[in-house]
Amino acid sequence: MSTDLIKIYEKLGSIARDALNYALSIVEPGVPILELCGKIEDRIRQGGAKPAFPANIGINNVAAHYTATVGDSSVIPKGSIVKIDIGAHIDGYIVDTAITVSFNPMYNQLIKAAAKALEAAQLSMKPGVTMSMVGAQIERAIRSFGFKPIENLSGHLIRRYELHAGKSIPNYDNGDRQRILEGEVYAVEPFSTNGAGYVDDSPQVTIYRLMKNPKPKDPHYDVLAYVASEIGPLPFTPRWLVPRFGDAVVSVVDELYNKGYVYGYPVLVEHGKGLVAQVEDTFIITRDGAIPVVNVLSLLK
Template sequence: MSDDERDEKELDLTSPDVVTKYKSAAEIVNKALQLVISECKPDVKIVDICEKGDSFIREQTGKLYKNVKKKIERGVAFPTCISVNNTVCHFSPLASDETVLEVGDILKIDMACHIDGFIAAVAHTHVLREGPVTGRAADVIAAANTAAEVALRLVKPGKKNQDVTDAIQKVAAAYDCRIVEGVLSHQMKQFVIDANKVVLSVSNPDTRVDDAEFEENEVYAIDIVASTGEGKPKLLDEKQTTIYKRAVDRSYNLKMKASRFIYSEISQNFPIMPFSARALEEKRARLGLVECMNHELLQPYPVLHEKPGDYVAHIKFTVLLMPNGSDRITSHPLQEIQPTKTVDDPEIKAWLALGVKTKKKGGGKKKKGKKGAEGEGEADATNDASTQEQN
């Protein structure tokens, strides 16, 4: 086997080392999410919580692979974001931002970790209140979560990306909610958070992606955002955008000294993964980022909003399409929710009843009666909103 062939093989889930790195990254980001949720309290600044999430990931990944000969890149793969109420995504404020949390806020927490470029991403919705979540807030969380459960069962070899798009929209409608337009679920590869295979959240004439079929040994970040509003978020203030990713295929000779300094710092510290401008010197970054953006050297992750009063929920998980079935490696248990709607649609119930793991072929006896026998135990026990809504 040539070195090139060996390198290509190592990118695949057929390599136990690759699977280990994905799962190690997932363990860290799941713990980071747990930490962030525990820090979300009234009157606490959002930026302080985001920084704690990022710091935890940097600290924990820094403990791994310290004694190997080859340098292993590791750390934050997507900065911690806490988007509140009708804010849809990507709110990760600068150090000077004074925004604090309030009782009753609906928080969308989004973050990712990588080890050697193998990325584990997660997003979770948490309401800052005591007791069960009720009313339309509960509906939208149940819609996003049930859609995620259905997606988990449909993102498997042989299924098409359009199958998932159609299904999650149907789930949202059952809760009188809408899937938010413009959110994409991506295949992920080593050092690539947004590979070519894509699942659209909403099909419309303005947004098209290539038809694709899921294949064994692929990895996906399944990204579901639901809203009680129209599901057509808008950019209200460009100054809120703080997360960027270097466009590796673009080049330009920057004119301003501040721009060259900032772009050099970005290229050195964040060559591939998305980063927060919070990691840069704020005053210089404000000057330098403008020219970088004007010449498309950076890809922005804009902060989008639904209308005031709309409720938005976000669930994201990373799934490995293993030979024995789908392995969801990132998640967090929901609060108790009491939706006003129930899912009675037979097709949605049939999707939720599908197994996540593949039954063993021949040889061994099939075990019946155990919830985990087909592997859906770990997925259903914590996150199946179709069960929780009966509570």
């Protein structure tokens, strides 16, 4: 990896860490989720990057892919466990990180299990190690706390403008014999739960991604072209389009989703209605091991 690229990742790590730290300072019961998402995303922009995807706020049994909707009136509930998953990019180079905060001390062990699993993953990741070997370490750590890993969520190889670039770091030993290579960048995200250990797609979609380059004959070409030029192939929320197109853009995006012009990420919920914790960092694989870009674990100390 070039010195220039390492400097970009160092800057991204600093921006993402600052945004997570800021999120921890403002999240509390009663805070509107719309306000929370907007402030976190603005913090990333103020740092000199762009959000790589909308801020995800996963409450209790919601594991992933929920961001505030236009006009969202929901708030952080009392006694909840809240996952804050954010991404930042500079020129398509991406850092993906997450932390969980609990407003009920009974859930602290669930967070510790995910954190311990991330630590175990970091220690095991080096060139030549298989995906399943890392997954086995994640699973062992989570089960040592008496919880289950979420088996159908995983970490992922990251490439420029590609959040999910093919290879996956499982949260259990799934038998994947693909190997980690020097110079690769991975987001590793253990999810721990006291539920069934897997998630289901809910009917709700709050995050979208452009499926293909728009053509002038496409419906709502102005919206598609704006997304292509301002956001590109990375995930987006209709919230980001409202300043340009007004609230009516919500129904436009819904139409484009139904017609296959944009992809929609379903909100993911724990099958057994179990609570879910997540701790995530992005790692650069060097000859000697995995270097955390954000160092999210230190935020939990």
